[in-house]
Amino acid sequence: MSGRRGGTVLRLVLPQLARTAAVLLLVGFGAAFLLDLAPGDPAFALLGEQATAEQIAATHRALHLDDPFLTRYWTWMSGVVRGDFGTSYLTGEPVMASVAARLEVTGELVLLALAGALAVSVPIGVLTAHRADGRADRAWSLVSSGLIATPPFVLALFLAYVLALKVGGLPATGWAAWADGPGANLRHAALPAATLALALVPTYSRMLRADMIATLQEDHILAARSRGLPVRRILFRHALRPSSFSLVTLTGISIGQLISGAVVVEVLFALPGLGQLVVTSVTAKDVPVVQGVVMFLAVVYCAAGAVTDVLYGCLDPRVRVRPT
Amino acid sequence: MRARREADGLSLWLALAWVAVVVAAAVLAGALPLRSYGALVPGVDARTPPGWRPEFLGTDAIGRSVLARVVHGARESLLVGIGSAALAMAAGLATGLAAGYFRRWVDTAIGVVLDAVLAVPALVLLIAVAAVGRRGTATIVLGLAVVGTPSFARLARASTLAVVDREYVAAARALGTRPGRILRRELLPEVVLRLAPFAFVFMAFAVVAEASLSFLGLGLPPPAPSWGGMINDGRPYLDGDPFLVFVPAVCVFLTVASFTVIGERARRRFDARESRLR
Amino acid sequence: MTTGRMTILGPPSGLPAPLLAVQDVSTTLPTAAGPLHAVDRVSFTLAAGEAVGVVGESGSGKSMLARTVMGLAPPAARTTGSVRFAGHDLLTASARDLREVLGSGVAMVFQDPATALNPVTRIGRQLAETLRLRGGLDRRAARDRAVELLRTVGIPDPARRARSYPHELSGGMRQRVCIALAVACGPRVLLADEPTTALDVTVQRQILDLLADLRAASGMGMLLITHDLAVVAGRTERLLVMYAGQVVETGPTTEVIRAARHPYTAALLASVPRLEQPSHTRLATVAGLPATAVGATRGCRFAPRCPRARARCRQEDPVLADPRARHGAVPGRDREHAVACFHPVGGGGGAAVRDTAERIR
Numbered sequence: 019m020s021g022r023r024g025g026t027v028l029r030l031v032l033p034q035l036a037r038t039a040a041v042l043l044l045v046g047f048g049a050a051f052l053l054d055l056a057p058g059d060p061a062f063a064l065l066g067e068q069a070t071a072e073q074i075a076a077t078h079r080a081l082h083l084d085d086p087f088l089t090r091y092w093t094w095m096s097g098v099v100r101g102d103f104g105t106s107y108l109t110g111e112p113v114m115a116s117v118a119a120r121l122e123v124t125g126e127l128v129l130l131a132l133a134g135a136l137a138v139s140v141p142i143g144v145l146t147a148h149r150a151d152g153r154a155d156r157a158w159s160l161v162s163s164g165l166i167a168t169p170p171f172v173l174a175l176f177l178a179y180v181l182a183l184k185v186g187g188l189p190a191t192g193w194a195a196w197a198d199g200p201g202a203n204l205r206h207a208a209l210p211a212a213t214l215a216l217a218l219v220p221t222y223s224r225m226l227r228a229d230m231i232a233t234l235q236e237d238h239i240l241a242a243r244s245r246g247l248p249v250r251r252i253l254f255r256h257a258l259r260p261s262s263f264s265l266v267t268l269t270g271i272s273i274g275q276l277i278s279g280a281v282v283v284e285v286l287f288a289l290p291g292l293g294q295l296v297v298t299s300v301t302a303k304d305v306p307v308v309q310g311v312v313m314f315l316a317v318v319y320c321a322a323g324a325v326t327d328v329l330y331g332c333l334d335p336r337v338r339v340r341p342t
Numbered sequence: 343m344r345a346r347r348e349a350d351g352l353s354l355w356l357a358l359a360w361v362a363v364v365v366a367a368a369v370l371a372g373a374l375p376l377r378s379y380g381a382l383v384p385g386v387d388a389r390t391p392p393g394w395r396p397e398f399l400g401t402d403a404i405g406r407s408v409l410a411r412v413v414h415g416a417r418e419s420l421l422v423g424i425g426s427a428a429l430a431m432a433a434g435l436a437t438g439l440a441a442g443y444f445r446r447w448v449d450t451a452i453g454v455v456l457d458a459v460l461a462v463p464a465l466v467l468l469i470a471v472a473a474v475g476r477r478g479t480a481t482i483v484l485g486l487a488v489v490g491t492p493s494f495a496r497l498a499r500a501s502t503l504a505v506v507d508r509e510y511v512a513a514a515r516a517l518g519t520r521p522g523r524i525l526r527r528e529l530l531p532e533v534v535l536r537l538a539p540f541a542f543v544f545m546a547f548a549v550v551a552e553a554s555l556s557f558l559g560l561g562l563p564p565p566a567p568s569w570g571g572m573i574n575d576g577r578p579y580l581d582g583d584p585f586l587v588f589v590p591a592v593c594v595f596l597t598v599a600s601f602t603v604i605g606e607r608a609r610r611r612f613d614a615r616e617s618r619l620r
Numbered sequence: 621m622t623t624g625r626m627t628i629l630g631p632p633s634g635l636p637a638p639l640l641a642v643q644d645v646s647t648t649l650p651t652a653a654g655p656l657h658a659v660d661r662v663s664f665t666l667a668a669g670e671a672v673g674v675v676g677e678s679g680s681g682k683s684m685l686a687r688t689v690m691g692l693a694p695p696a697a698r699t700t701g702s703v704r705f706a707g708h709d710l711l712t713a714s715a716r717d718l719r720e721v722l723g724s725g726v727a728m729v730f731q732d733p734a735t736a737l738n739p740v741t742r743i744g745r746q747l748a749e750t751l752r753l754r755g756g757l758d759r760r761a762a763r764d765r766a767v768e769l770l771r772t773v774g775i776p777d778p779a780r781r782a783r784s785y786p787h788e789l790s791g792g793m794r795q796r797v798c799i800a801l802a803v804a805c806g807p808r809v810l811l812a813d814e815p816t817t818a819l820d821v822t823v824q825r826q827i828l829d830l831l832a833d834l835r836a837a838s839g840m841g842m843l844l845i846t847h848d849l850a851v852v853a854g855r856t857e858r859l860l861v862m863y864a865g866q867v868v869e870t871g872p873t874t875e876v877i878r879a880a881r882h883p884y885t886a887a888l889l890a891s892v893p894r895l896e897q898p899s900h901t902r903l904a905t906v907a908g909l910p911a912t913a914v915g916a917t918r919g920c921r922f923a924p925r926c927p928r929a930r931a932r933c934r935q936e937d938p939v940l941a942d943p944r945a946r947h948g949a950v951p952g953r954d955r956e957h958a959v960a961c962f963h964p965v966g967g968g969g970g971a972a973v974r975d976t977a978e979r980i981r
Contacts, residue, residue, distance in 0.1 A: 037454060044458035055474050167599035169550040171557050172573065172591045179580050237735040244690055245750050245801060246722035249715070255749075259740050278465035282554055296466050297558060300473040308470065316461035334740055335785045 038320045045316040050091045053305045104306035113310035123193055123291035128276045130207055131214035139219045143226025144253050150231055162220035170279045174213040174286050181209060191288040210283040217279055218272055225268055229261040259333055270326035273319055354607050357600035364597055368417040377407040379414045380565040389583045399589055403575055408589055411567035418568040421479055422552040423545040426486035431541055434494020439525055439533060442502025456492040464489045468551060472560040482555060486548050494537060501536040505529055542605030546598045553594050569594050638665035639841045640809050645701035647688045658684040660865035666809060666841040673852030673873060674845040676862035682845045686813045690728055691718045723754045727807035731814035733794035737786040743797045744782025747804060755805045769800040774830060792823035803834055811843045828855060849892055853877055861885045864921040867940060871957030881964035884922045928963045938962050
């Protein structure tokens with residue numbers, strides 16, 4: 019029986035896997051192709067402007083820069099499949115090592131922002147749905163419209179201005195690793211993570227509100243009330259879960275938005291994260307690093323989609339694959 | 343309930359008014375009696391705060407007229423917004439219609455390509471395009487069009503799927519009308535109508551993205567003014583002269599909010615029309 | 621007093637004191653076309669162990685009456701009158717007092733068991749939750765009691781079934797679970813709102829029998845709401861016939877069916893299929909569309925569809941009164957046959973329902 023169940027799962031998962039592989043191949047190709055078009059020679063970036071013709075030729079040979087484009091893409095891609103993302107032109111470090119080093123910062127920011135955004139949006143979404151068109155609902159509708167219209171970097175500047183400069187207590191720039199002490203780490207992460215989270219809260223809370231309002235009209239909510247269950251329990255235990263499917267999808271999709279936000283926030287707050295790595299390596303034409311980071315982000319995006327699917331199954335027993 | 347409807351109406355009028363102001367500023371920037379956006383204001387110190395005199399919106403860190411730069415910046419923002427929305431909508435229409443009409447492998451292939459674009463965070467993609475191309479409006483417009491195409495395409499595909507089974511399309515198919523003609527005559531008008539509201543929402547996104555790019559120093563080369571660039575330039579003086587950041591930031595905020603309001607209203611209006619039809 | 625609607629006086633001697641006393645209850649909903657009088661000055665009482673039927677077409681306000689009695693009218697609705705239960709007025713009770721009464725005092729079974737259960741929670745958990753929060757049981761006791769309740773309502777293999785999700789059960793099973801949820805905390809009054817409408821005909825009878833058994837075992841009062849006269853015939857002691865939010869006829873079930881006085885009740889009775897008719901006989905229907913009372917109305921609401929309507933019916937509001945007592949001289953006494961009509965019909969026409977009722981039993 020478990021074998022048959024495994025069979026169904028495979029039949030469901032295999033096309034999805036094939037599609038994901040195609041997407042990733044395409045992303046790698048696109049990144050390589052785009053950077054190949056870029057003007058400038060990475061050898062100069064590596065050797066400096068005074069490099070001799072021989073030095074440059076030697077570098078080209080070492081980096082396979084004279085090979086045709088497709089050959090280089092093939093070499094790179096076959097490396098990627100084996101887990102080798104190449105080495106940075108600039109630092110000579112393995113790409114994965116610098117990605118891993120930067121990931122600590124960006125990963126923490128993204129996870130903190132996601133957790134914070136959900137922690138704020140879920141109660142807001144539930145309560146504005148509970149008292150839809152009430153005073154709080156209308157006030158929040160106004161505030162969230164304002165937040166939606168505020169670009170993340172303006173929000174970051176505003177927060178930095180108010181919380182770091184005026185109120186004080188939070189550092190406006192720089193980073194402290196977890197190893198330097200959790201307190202210092204969280205204090206440095208607070209402002210950038212809050213910026214990222216605030217950009218998500220309006221869409222999250224609105225999405226949840228709309229779905230909650232629909233759920234609260236349903237019979238099983240009325241039935242729960244007719245049994246005298248407490249309002250809070252009905253809202254958070256009975257109505258929230260069937261209302262959260264769209265929010266889960268949105269959360270999965272917003273990984274991309276978060277990374278985009280992280281690019282801006284990391285530059286603004288001078289944080290050594292992936293976003294900053296992207297900006298510096300793109301401007302320096304450090305092709306392997308850009309390819310590596312883009313590839314990594316694409317994998318994260320696809321993984322987020324898969325996690326969303328699994329979460330769906332956890333949230334809604336009706337979509338679970340069950341042996342019957 | 344009525345108060346709410348009135349507030350909605352008011353916000354739409356305010357949004358339209360602000361967009362009109364921005365459009366006027368963008369179109370007439372050269373003709374208005376403004377100072378040059380690149381030259382220093384004679385006889386006025388740098389970072390003079392706003393006021394009727396000597397300079398309406400003050401001067402920037404170098405001593406240039408903030409008013410002139412904001413007005414000329416409107417041109418950049420609007421050009422990028424409209425240009426990228428138009429391009430992305432055209433590309434999205436073509437791919438979305440094809441995917442929705444032909445389905446099967448065309449749908450799959452287009453879906454994979456669109457997924458690949460979506461898999462790369464928008465700003466990362468934009469930075470890459472900006473770094474590759476020549477610095478300028480055209481590159482930014484192109485980059486944003488690439489970023490926006492998947493969203494338009496998905497919408498167009500969904501709309502096509504919704505329309506393609508209606509009787510008049512089925513009738514045209516049964517009569518042996520060529521696909522190209524059906525797509526152009528029957529599907530395109532309907533799908534465009536459904537996409538139009540989203541174009542405004544996308545313009546709002548494009549304005550923010552352009553400002554972000556300028557903010558990262560990957561926008562227009564100086565001294566050309568753009569709102570994002572002005573915010574970045576004003577950043578070091580946030581404490582003493584916040585107006586340097588505030589003025590362009592308010593422009594971005596109002597423009598984005600206006601586009602969002604217009605898009606939202608257009609969508610709701612369209613939905614209402616739909617529901618009455620059915 | 622003589623022109624007023626029914627008033628609840630003290631219970632007639634020899635009858636049990638009412639558990640639930642609904643007096644002059646109105647529910648008005650705002651609509652685009654004006655205020656909708658979904659429930660209009662309805663009064664009745666319900667004693668322990670008693671079953672009262674409410675019959676009317678869809679849109680006649682039966683379900684809204686049930687929601688109002690539960691104190692669960694939609695937030696936009698305006699309610700007046702009083703619903704007295706155990707010393708509380710459920711219409712004006714604080715949210716806290718109301719919660720104390722709901723479930724353990726007054727409970728409700730809904731029409732569609734497919735939507736009345738939380739789709740993402742196992743049924744055992746839903747039962748245990750109610751038992752824990754409202755019945756005061758601890759986790760373990762609640763779990764055991766949930767299985768026991770499932771057994772009581774006739775779910776086979778209850779321990780295993782407790783781990784099912786609602787979508788894994790049949791419609792009849794789901795309605796049994798809904799009934800288990802409703803009676804979990806031992807309510808004294810059960811409102812059953814079209815409990816069999818969404819079910820197969822074969823299952824309908826089982827569910828009605830289950831409700832009757834539970835009532836007999838616990839002595840709770842039951843309000844059985846339905847559009848189907850055959851459901852209430854033989855299963856209820858008294859009957860309320862509702863039209864456009866108003867009670868147009870009330871009385872002992874057998875008497876109302878035997879000698880219906882209101883033209884609407886008569887038309888409902890005529891539309892029930894009869895056994896002795898040859899098959900393919902065209903069934904009588906109530907002509908016209910069901911009315912809803914929007915805005916200010918004058919005259920009898922059934923008048924537009926009524927074959928007996930005359931000028932007075934369109935001018936004056938008929939009042940619920942014993943048709944035999946001229947000028948409505950006997951107000952109240954909701955146990956007696958009363959009709960709100962100026963030109964009541966002679967009676968008869970109940971044979972069909974008795975037949976149908978027999979068939980269902």
